[in-house]
Amino acid sequence: MLKVPEHQVAGHLAIDGKLGPLVDDSGRFYKPLQGDGRGNKELAFYESFSSDTRVPDHIRKYFPVCYGSQLLEASNGSGLLHHLVLQDIVSSHRNPSIMDVKIGSRTWYPEASDNYIQKCLEKDRRTTTVSLGFRIAGLQLYGGKESGYWRPGRKEVQSFTVYNVRSILRRFVSSNSSIGNENSDCSFAPSIYGGSAGILEQLLELKAWFEDQTIYHFHSCSLLILFDKESVSKGSASVPEIKLIDFAHVVEGKGVIDHNFLGGLCSLIKFVSDVLSDSKESSIKDCVESEKPGICTDNGNCQ
Amino acid sequence: MLKVPEHQVAGHLAIDGKLGPLVDDSGRFYKPLQGDGRGNKELAFYESFSSDTRVPDHIRKYFPVCYGSQLLEASNGSGLLHHLVLQDIVSSHRNPSIMDVKIGSRTWYPEASDNYIQKCLEKDRRTTTVSLGFRIAGLQLYGGKESGYWRPGRKEVQSFTVYNVRSILRRFVSSNSSIGNENSDCSFAPSIYGGSAGILEQLLELKAWFEDQTIYHFHSCSLLILFDKESVSKGSASVPEIKLIDFAHVVEGKGVIDHNFLGGLCSLIKFVSDVLSDSKESSIKDCVESEKPGICTDNGNCQ
Numbered sequence: 001m002l003k004v005p006e007h008q009v010a011g012h013l014a015i016d017g018k019l020g021p022l023v024d025d026s027g028r029f030y031k032p033l034q035g036d037g038r039g040n041k042e043l044a045f046y047e048s049f050s051s052d053t054r055v056p057d058h059i060r061k062y063f064p065v066c067y068g069s070q071l072l073e074a075s076n077g078s079g080l081l082h083h084l085v086l087q088d089i090v091s092s093h094r095n096p097s098i099m100d101v102k103i104g105s106r107t108w109y110p111e112a113s114d115n116y117i118q119k120c121l122e123k124d125r126r127t128t129t130v131s132l133g134f135r136i137a138g139l140q141l142y143g144g145k146e147s148g149y150w151r152p153g154r155k156e157v158q159s160f161t162v163y164n165v166r167s168i169l170r171r172f173v174s175s176n177s178s179i180g181n182e183n184s185d186c187s188f189a190p191s192i193y194g195g196s197a198g199i200l201e202q203l204l205e206l207k208a209w210f211e212d213q214t215i216y217h218f219h220s221c222s223l224l225i226l227f228d229k230e231s232v233s234k235g236s237a238s239v240p241e242i243k244l245i246d247f248a249h250v251v252e253g254k255g256v257i258d259h260n261f262l263g264g265l266c267s268l269i270k271f272v273s274d275v276l277s278d279s280k281e282s283s284i285k286d287c288v289e290s291e292k293p294g295i296c297t298d299n300g301n302c303q
Numbered sequence: 304m305l306k307v308p309e310h311q312v313a314g315h316l317a318i319d320g321k322l323g324p325l326v327d328d329s330g331r332f333y334k335p336l337q338g339d340g341r342g343n344k345e346l347a348f349y350e351s352f353s354s355d356t357r358v359p360d361h362i363r364k365y366f367p368v369c370y371g372s373q374l375l376e377a378s379n380g381s382g383l384l385h386h387l388v389l390q391d392i393v394s395s396h397r398n399p400s401i402m403d404v405k406i407g408s409r410t411w412y413p414e415a416s417d418n419y420i421q422k423c424l425e426k427d428r429r430t431t432t433v434s435l436g437f438r439i440a441g442l443q444l445y446g447g448k449e450s451g452y453w454r455p456g457r458k459e460v461q462s463f464t465v466y467n468v469r470s471i472l473r474r475f476v477s478s479n480s481s482i483g484n485e486n487s488d489c490s491f492a493p494s495i496y497g498g499s500a501g502i503l504e505q506l507l508e509l510k511a512w513f514e515d516q517t518i519y520h521f522h523s524c525s526l527l528i529l530f531d532k533e534s535v536s537k538g539s540a541s542v543p544e545i546k547l548i549d550f551a552h553v554v555e556g557k558g559v560i561d562h563n564f565l566g567g568l569c570s571l572i573k574f575v576s577d578v579l580s581d582s583k584e585s586s587i588k589d590c591v592e593s594e595k596p597g598i599c600t601d602n603g604n605c606q
Contacts, residue, residue: 105409105563110433121424130413133562162559211569256465257573259408259436263566266514270560 002030002072007090009151010100010138010222011246014075022075022083028067029088032074032081038248043069043084045216045247052215059209062202063244064089089224089243098226099172100138100245103264105130107220109251120220127158128165132271133264136160137222141172142229169275172225189279192227192240193272199225200276202242203269210262217258219249223268305333305375310393312454313403313441313525314549317378325378325386332367332391333375335384341551346372346387348519348550355518362512365505366547367392392527392546398445402475402528403548406567408436410523412554423523431465435574436567439463440525444475445532472578475528492582495530495543496575502528503579505545506572513565520561522552526571 002022004014014020021031033039046066049055065087074081090096107129108120127135140151160168167184173192174184193199227240305325307317317323324334336342349369352358368390377384393399410432411423430438443454463471470487476495477487496502530543 105566110428125413132559133566162557166558212573214573254465255469256435257570259566259570262569263408263436263562266565267560267562270515270517 001025004075005029005088005090007093007096007098007140009098009140010157017076019074019076019078019081022072023088023091027088027091029064029086030070030072030083031086032083033069034248039082039084041250042246042248045250046084046086049216049247054213054215056209058205062206062242089241089245090226093226093228095142095228095230096140096226097142097172097229098138098140098224099136099168101134101223101225101268102129102137103134103221103223103268104219104260105133105264106260107249109217109219109249111251128160128162131162132165133267136165136168139168139172144229166271166274169271170278173275173279186275186279186282188229189276190283193276194280197239199227199240199242200269200272202240203265203272206242207262207265207269210258210265212257214253214255214257217251217253217256218244218247218261219251220246221250221261222246223265304328307378308332308391308393310396310399310401310443312401312443313460320379322377322379322381322384325375326391326394330391330394331370332389333373333386334389335377335386336372337551342385342387344553345549345551348553349387349389352519352550357516357518359512361508365509365545392544392548393529396529396531398531398533399443399529400445400475400532401441401443402439402471403441404437404526404528404571405432405440406437406524406526406571407522407563408433408567409563410552412520412522412552414554430461431463431468434465435468436570439468439471442471442475447532469574469577472574473581476578476582489578489582489585491532491535492579493586494535496579496582500542502530502543502545503572503575505543506568506575509545510565510568510572513561513568515560517556517558517560520554520556520559521547521550521564522554523549524553524564525549526568 001024003024005021005023008021012018012020014022019032021029023029031042033043049063050066067085067087069082070085071080072083073079090098106120106124108117108124112120124130129135136157138151138154138157140149142149170184170186170189173186173188175187176183176185191198195201222245224243224245225240226243304327306327308324308326311324315321315323317325322335324332326332334345336346352366353369370388370390372385373388374383375386376382393401409423409427411420411427415423427433432438439460441454441457441460443452445452473487473489473492476489476491478490479486479488494501498504525548527546527548528543529546
C-alpha cells in the first residue's frame with residue numbers, strides 16, 4: 001500500500017534502505033518523525049496551528065492538512081516508527097513541475113546553539129540564502145511525454161548562483177524548458193505566475209499576512225510552488241499552487257513579525273514579477289514584430 | 304564657527320580630543336572621512352546616489368543633501384582632514400526628540416571578511432538586531448523646559464531588549480516620557496506616528512520603494528526619526544521627519560532587492576503601528592469612561 005513518493009524533490013528519500021517519507025493511494029503523505037526532537041516539534045507545530053483561531057482561513061489553505069501521527073513500518077526497515085500524517089499535496093497533479101524554495105536570509109534562529117548557528121550560517125553563505133533571501137532546495141520540471149522530467153541532483157542544486165536561480169524561475173514557466181537553453185520563452189508565465197489565481201497573487205496574499213502576523217517565526221521552512229504543465233497547455237482549470245512545508249524549526253513570534261521570512265518572500269516576489277513583466281514585454285514585441293492585426297491581451301497573448 | 308553637534312545621539316562624538324563630526328550655523332554637518340576606506344565609500348555612495356536618475360524625488364527627500372567634501376581642521380587636533388559636507392538634519396528643529404534606528408537583521412554583507420562578519424554577528428545577536436530586524440543605536444527624548452533631555456548612555460542603549468524597544472517607541476510619543484514610567488500615555492502618537500504626513504506614512508512610502516529597488520543594499524545604515532515636541536504641543540506646522548544616514552557599507556544591489564533592510568523596516572512599521580492602534584483604542588476607552596458627550600476622532604482625540 002505505502003510507496004516512495006514519485007515527485008519528492010528535496011529532503012531525505014526513502015530509497016536504498018534509508019529513512020524517508022511514504023505515500024499511499026488515498027492522498028496521504030507519511031513523514032517519519034525526525035530524531036533529536038525535531039519530529040516532535042513539527043508535530044507540535046501542526047497541532048498548535050490547526051487549532052489556532054488567529055490564523056485566517058484564506059491563509060490556512062497554504063498549509064498541508066495534518067491528520068495527526070501514526071505508527072508505521074519505517075522505510076529503512078528499522079521497525080515501527082511514528083509518522084506525521086499529512087495531505088499529499090502532489091497527488092492531485094498528474095505531471096507536476098515543482099520547486100522547493102527555502103525562504104529566509106538565515107535558516108538558524110536566535111535560540112539555537114552556537115554550533116548549529118555556525119553550521120547553518122556556512123551553508124547560508126555558500127548558497128543564495130544570504131544574497132537572495134531564499135534558496136532553491138530542489139526542483140523538477142516536466143518537459144513533456146518525450147523528455148520527461150528535469151530533476152537536478154542535490155549537489156547541482158546546492159551550487160545554484162543568483163544567475164541560475166533567475167534562469168530557473170524563467171525555465172520553470174517555459175515551453176522550451178526541457179532543452180535547457182538560455183532563451184526560455186516564458187510562454188506559461190502569464191497563466192502560471194500571472195492572473196488572479198496565479199502564483200504572484202498567492203505570494204502577495206501570503207506576504208500581507210506576514211506583514212502582520214506575530215504568532216510564528218518560520219525558520220528553515222520551504223515554499224513549494226507546483227503546477228501541471230499539461231493542464232495549462234490544454235487550457236484546463238488546474239490552478240498553480242503554493243504550499244508551506246517543513247516546520248521543525250518554527251518558534252513563537254512573541255509579538256514580533258517574522259521579518260526574516262518576510263524579507264525573503266519579498267525578494268522571491270520581485271523575481272517572479274520580473275519574469276512576468278519580461279514575458280509581457282516580449283509578447284508585445286512579438287505582436288508588433290509579427291505585424292499581426294491583433295492586440296496583446298492582459299495575459300500576454302496576441303489576439 | 305564650527306562646533307560639536309548638540310543633538311548627536313549615536314556614533315563617534317567630537318569631545319575629549321576625539322575625532323567626530325562638526326556643525327556650523329548655516330545648517331551644514333561635517334563628517335570626517337573615516338579611515339580604512341569607509342569614508343571614501345560613503346563619499347562615493349553620495350556621489351553615485353545624487354546623480355542616479357533611477358531614484359525618484361519622493362524618495363530622495365529621505366536622504367540628507369550632500370555638498371561634496373572639504374578639508375577641515377579635525378576635531379582631535381590631528382590637522383587637516385577630508386570631511387563629508389552634509390545637510391544638518393537636526394538644525395531645523397528646536398528641541399528635537401531623536402531616535403537612531405539601525406535597520407536590518409544583519410549589519411554585515413556577504414562580501415565582507417570572515418573576521419568582520421563574526422564581529423558584526425556577535426553584536427547583532429547581543430542586541431535586538433537579529434530578533435527584531437533592527438536595533439536602537441541611540442536616542443534623546445525632550446521632556447520639557449524643566450526636565451530637559453533624556454539621553455541614555457551607550458552601554459544602556461546596547462543592552463536594550465525587545466521589551467525596552469517597545470516601551471521606548473511608546474515613551475517617544477508620550478507627554479509623560481520624562482518621568483520614565485511604564486504607563487506612557489502615547490498622547491502624541493496620533494500626531495507624530497499617525498496622520499497623512501506622520502512617521503508611519505513616511506515609513507510605508509520608503510517600504511514601497513524597497514520592495515522594488517534593486518540598486519543599493521544598505522548595510523548597517525540608520526534611520527533617524529525626529530520631531531519637535533514643543534511644536535506639536537503648540538499645534539505648530541512642524542512635521543515629524545525620517546532620514547536615512549550612514550552609508551559606509553552600502554553595496555550594489557545587482558538586481559536583487561535589499562530584503563535585509565526591507566524585513567527590518569517592516570518589523571519597525573509593525574511596532575510603530577501597534578503603538579498607534581493602542582493609543583487610538585485607549586483614547587476611545589477614555590472617551591467612553593469619561594462619559595463625554597463627544598465622539599472619538601480619527602486621530603484619537605475626543606471631540
